[in-house]
Amino acid sequence: MAYEPIWTKEPEKLNKFEFVKLEKDGLDVIRTIIEEYAVKGYDSIPADDMDRFKWAGVYQQKPKDGHFMMRVRINTGIMTTEQARALAEISRLYGRDLVDVTTRQAIQFHWLRVENLPDIFERLDKVGLYSFEACGDCPRTIVGNPLAGIDKDELMDTTEIVEEVNRFFLLNRDFSNLPRKYKMSISANIYNNAQAEINDLAFTPAVKVIDGKETIGFHVMVGGGLSAKPHLAKPLDIFVRPEEVLKVAIGVTTIFRDYGYREKRHHARLKFLVADWGPEKFKEKLIELVGELESRGEDKTVGWQAAYFDGVHPQKQKGLNYIGLNVPVGRLNADELEQLADVADQYGEGKIRTTMSQNILISGIPDDKVEEALQAPVLQRLTPFPKHFMSRTVSCTGNEFCNLAIVETKRRAAEVAEYLDEHVELDEKVRIHFIGCPNACGQKHIADIGLQGSLIKTPEGMVDAFDIAVGGTLGGGANGPQAQFNQALKGRVKGDQVAYVLEQLLLFYKTNRNASESFHDFVRRVGVPAFQEQLNQILAAGIAS
Numbered sequence: 001m002a003y004e005p006i007w008t009k010e011p012e013k014l015n016k017f018e019f020v021k022l023e024k025d026g027l028d029v030i031r032t033i034i035e036e037y038a039v040k041g042y043d044s045i046p047a048d049d050m051d052r053f054k055w056a057g058v059y060q061q062k063p064k065d066g067h068f069m070m071r072v073r074i075n076t077g078i079m080t081t082e083q084a085r086a087l088a089e090i091s092r093l094y095g096r097d098l099v100d101v102t103t104r105q106a107i108q109f110h111w112l113r114v115e116n117l118p119d120i121f122e123r124l125d126k127v128g129l130y131s132f133e134a135c136g137d138c139p140r141t142i143v144g145n146p147l148a149g150i151d152k153d154e155l156m157d158t159t160e161i162v163e164e165v166n167r168f169f170l171l172n173r174d175f176s177n178l179p180r181k182y183k184m185s186i187s188a189n190i191y192n193n194a195q196a197e198i199n200d201l202a203f204t205p206a207v208k209v210i211d212g213k214e215t216i217g218f219h220v221m222v223g224g225g226l227s228a229k230p231h232l233a234k235p236l237d238i239f240v241r242p243e244e245v246l247k248v249a250i251g252v253t254t255i256f257r258d259y260g261y262r263e264k265r266h267h268a269r270l271k272f273l274v275a276d277w278g279p280e281k282f283k284e285k286l287i288e289l290v291g292e293l294e295s296r297g298e299d300k301t302v303g304w305q306a307a308y309f310d311g312v313h314p315q316k317q318k319g320l321n322y323i324g325l326n327v328p329v330g331r332l333n334a335d336e337l338e339q340l341a342d343v344a345d346q347y348g349e350g351k352i353r354t355t356m357s358q359n360i361l362i363s364g365i366p367d368d369k370v371e372e373a374l375q376a377p378v379l380q381r382l383t384p385f386p387k388h389f390m391s392r393t394v395s396c397t398g399n400e401f402c403n404l405a406i407v408e409t410k411r412r413a414a415e416v417a418e419y420l421d422e423h424v425e426l427d428e429k430v431r432i433h434f435i436g437c438p439n440a441c442g443q444k445h446i447a448d449i450g451l452q453g454s455l456i457k458t459p460e461g462m463v464d465a466f467d468i469a470v471g472g473t474l475g476g477g478a479n480g481p482q483a484q485f486n487q488a489l490k491g492r493v494k495g496d497q498v499a500y501v502l503e504q505l506l507l508f509y510k511t512n513r514n515a516s517e518s519f520h521d522f523v524r525r526v527g528v529p530a531f532q533e534q535l536n537q538i539l540a541a542g543i544a545s
């Protein structure tokens with residue numbers, strides 16, 4: 001460790017997990033897993049090290065009976081087909097065939113056992129993939145533009161910048177003990193493909209005339225994050241040249257490490273420090289650490305496409321295309337991932353790309369091969385032409401595997417999407433996100449309609465229920481939508497009645513919207529109280545109470 005952990009000077013301001021981290025760095029658990037726990041088995045793992053498993057990218061899954069979930073970093077969402085095949089093989093060998101795409105472009109496995117982990121680490125390492133620090137109080141998967149390098153709408157290819165930042169932070173013991181999880185986003189796409197405002201640190205496309213020359217670079221936002229107290233990241237008055245991204249990332253992460261709050265775990269994310277300091281003080285501190293930076297230039301974000309790409313689209317390379325597939329609620333199986341790798345090799349450039357909407361892209365397909373590629377059997381379920389609601393439904397893991405979950409989510413989300421596709425005809429796509437608890441891994445707050453799991457008392461006992469929120473969006477620059485979290489309606493809906501209630505709310509939108517008015521614009525125009533009134537009426541009718 002090449003720094004002094006200055007927070008230890010005030011031990012009374014440290015929560016008890018801080019002492020666990022000080023006693024043994026989270027990264028040290030990786031070696032212990034390989035040398036000790038994988039040999040001695042699940043029962044040999046003490047509680048403190050079980051908490052440190054997160055630094056290996058591994059959590060206990062529900063119920064705590066010896067099975068684990070693992071998250072694998074896919075930085076900026078781009079992997080080779082060799083890597084995809086290695087992931088498919090791990091899933092087949094150890095993960096009961098399940099492969100989940102997460103809302104941070106990572107790949108998630110379930111059902112792993114501790115004795116499998118050394119082999120899995122090795123298989124990942126062989127193809128240049130890592131689960132390390134995909135969880136834990138450290139810099140996690142760096143999200144980015146999944147179209148980097150092929151995108152007609154990017155100012156520059158950010159692949160190498162993401163790689164550089166990843167190389168610096170991954171397994172770097174100077175930054176493996178942060179106050180809490182830490183999420184970075186780097187994208188030069190003008191449609192905010194990497195959901196900038198919900199990250200701790202985000203680089204967004206910008207230009208500035210410097211010394212008479214137009215320079216492409218980035219603007220910077222800090223302090224975004226979801227969970228029970230969601231915050232939108234705040235812009236700093238700086239312009240960052242591409243070669244300065246790493247320096248700024250180090251500066252911001254150093255501020256979080258050294259000045260972030262460590263007293264209460266629920267008040268430790270960077271967002272709380274940014275809210276207290278404000279962007280000006282934060283910028284001053286950053287400049288003190290990294291030196292002078294240019295002030296803001298011109299923001300180049302012009303809209304938000306919510307990381308959706310279904311269909312066939314031309315790339316910036318003439319004659320080449322990418323196909324955006326729908327992965328229903330982000331779940332596929334090992335065979336499907338392998339078959340996608342076959343399609344990417346046979347027709348494309350040998351790359352598979354994951355999106356923050358839990359979907360997959362295959363890139364580099366020549367014009368004259370597109371039709372043939374579309375006939376691949378695997379693209380019949382993972383279709384580029386999905387039904388309307390299925391295409392825009394996102395779900396977190398839920399209580400199938402997650403220990404924090406209050407309710408089941410993925411199956412419910414898929415059933416609701418299917419129901420809506422059968423019962424509601426709309427020419428506008430409405431984004432629906434399900435989460436199983438306030439932690440918001442399914443990014444409920446940015447959805448047109450967000451559903452957060454909870455329980456409701458019935459004569460038959462407690463049953464799954466959901467709170468509904470409407471009108472969320474992220475930002476699209478000066479002329480696009482302004483980022484806004486959705487707002488909760490009062491009135492909890494039983495799980496088995498969610499589909500019907502959403503149908504009614506969507507019909508209210510369909511009947512009263514102006515021509516081509518988006519759901520978000522409609523919510524803004526009619527107001528949340530109008531939706532509340534609708535929900536009250538549905539609940540009063542006794543259909544969902």
Ligand code: SF4
Pocket residue numbers: 396397398399402403404405406435436437438439440441442
């Ligand atoms: Fe688990 Fe809650 Fe995250 Fe869903 S939102 S995966 S229930 S922690």
